[in-house]
Amino acid sequence: MATINLREFYPWYITDEMMEVTDEVAAELRADKLYEVAHRRRLTRNKAQYSLDCDDGIEYSACLHEPTPQELLERIEQFCQLWNALNSLPEVQGRRIDACIILGKSCREVAKAEGVDKSAVRRFVLSGLECMKKYLRKNL
Numbered sequence: 001m002a003t004i005n006l007r008e009f010y011p012w013y014i015t016d017e018m019m020e021v022t023d024e025v026a027a028e029l030r031a032d033k034l035y036e037v038a039h040r041r042r043l044t045r046n047k048a049q050y051s052l053d054c055d056d057g058i059e060y061s062a063c064l065h066e067p068t069p070q071e072l073l074e075r076i077e078q079f080c081q082l083w084n085a086l087n088s089l090p091e092v093q094g095r096r097i098d099a100c101i102i103l104g105k106s107c108r109e110v111a112k113a114e115g116v117d118k119s120a121v122r123r124f125v126l127s128g129l130e131c132m133k134k135y136l137r138k139n140l
Contacts, residue, residue, distance in 0.1 A: 002026035085132040093128040
């Protein structure tokens with residue numbers, strides 16, 4: 001039987017707390033402690049400290065939180081309202097808004113695919129968005 005000090009292995013112990021454990025447990029605790037020290041040393045040597053402002057996506061993933069069930073329900077409800085507003089438009093207008101706003105295509109690309117002028121596509125998209133706003137104001 002080996003005697004260990006729990007304060008050396010657990011940070012929440014602020015005073016010395018001696019405890020007898022089997023030799024295997026003591027050896028495993030010491031091996032784990034050595035591994036943690038080696039890991040910390042490797043991080044420092046390899047300069048693996050991360051900066052949140054280096055634009056590699058770490059900041060986003062660090063700040064990202066799981067949405068609550070309430071937030072998920074609100075998102076679904078908002079999606080359904082926008083979907084209904086989009087479906088209230090004529091087919092051509094809805095298709096052009098879908099391509100330009102949702103899919104992110106340019107008005108020039110949509111106009112070329114449909115064989116029309118890009119100003120016509122732009123006018124359709126802007127008037128369609130206004131119609132969607134009116135629909136949402138009326139139904140909310």
